[in-house]
Amino acid sequence: QVQLVESGGGLVQAGDSLRLSCAASGRIFSRYRMGWFRQAPGKEREFVGAVNYNGRTTRYADSVKGRFTISRDNTKNTVYLQMNSLKPEDTAVYYCATDREPWGLVQANLFDYWGQGTQVTVSS
Numbered sequence: 001q002v003q004l005v006e007s008g009g010g011l012v013q014a015g016d017s018l019r020l021s022c023a024a025s026g027r028i029f030s031r032y033r034m035g036w037f038r039q040a041p042g043k044e045r046e047f048v049g050a051v052n053y054n055g056r057t058t059r060y061a062d063s064v065k066g067r068f069t070i071s072r073d074n075t076k077n078t079v080y081l082q083m084n085s086l087k088p089e090d091t092a093v094y095y096c097a098t099d100r101e102p103w104g105l106v107q108a109n110l111f112d113y114w115g116q117g118t119q120v121t122v123s124s
Contacts, residue, residue, distance in 0.1 A: 002026040002113045004096050009118030012086055016122070020081040022096030022115055030054070030074035033104035035111050036081045038092035038120075045095070050106040051079060059106040064090075086122045093117040 008020040022034070035050040049060040051070045058070050064083075072079040079096060097111035 002098065004098065004113060004115035006094065006096050006115045006118040009094060009120045011121045011123065014087055014122055014124050016086050017082070017084045018086060018120060019083070020094055020096075020118060020120070022079045022081075024077045024079070024096075024098065028102075029077040031102035032098050033106060033108075034070075034072060034079040035097045036068075036070060036079075037095045037097060037111075037114075038090075039095070039117075040089075040092040043092075047109065048081070048094070052106050053103055057106050083120070086120075088122050088124045091120060091122050093119050 003025045005023045006020060012018055031053055033050060033052055036048040037045050038048050039045040047061050048064055049068060049070045051058045051072055055072045067085045069082040095117045096115045098113050100112040
């Protein structure tokens with residue numbers, strides 16, 4: 001059974017940085033693509049970024065490109081989302097996600113498993 005647990009959210013000011021973590025369990029972590037999504041109040045969930053199984057390939061939404069960085073530590077079964085230069089419009093619940101099948105490409109949009117989310121609030 002795949003489990004994803006996010007942590008690291010909080011309340012910060014505009015311009016600050018924050019790092020989210022997502023710990024995975026239940027299977028061999030290093031074989032699976034990981035992604036980050038977010039959902040703001042009253043809005044649909046949106047793609048933030050993804051990283052392939054070995055961390056060498058990433059993809060980002062235009063809205064976060066140059067500010068957010070995804071990385072992973074396969075020895076710790078954890079994926080990270082480093083968020084810099086945060087803006088009030090980054091306020092959302094952030095979710096990590098992964099696939100049912102291994103070796104997924106970062107270009108694919110659909111994910112199968114989701115964490116419970118962690119709240120990020122950026123004040124102006």
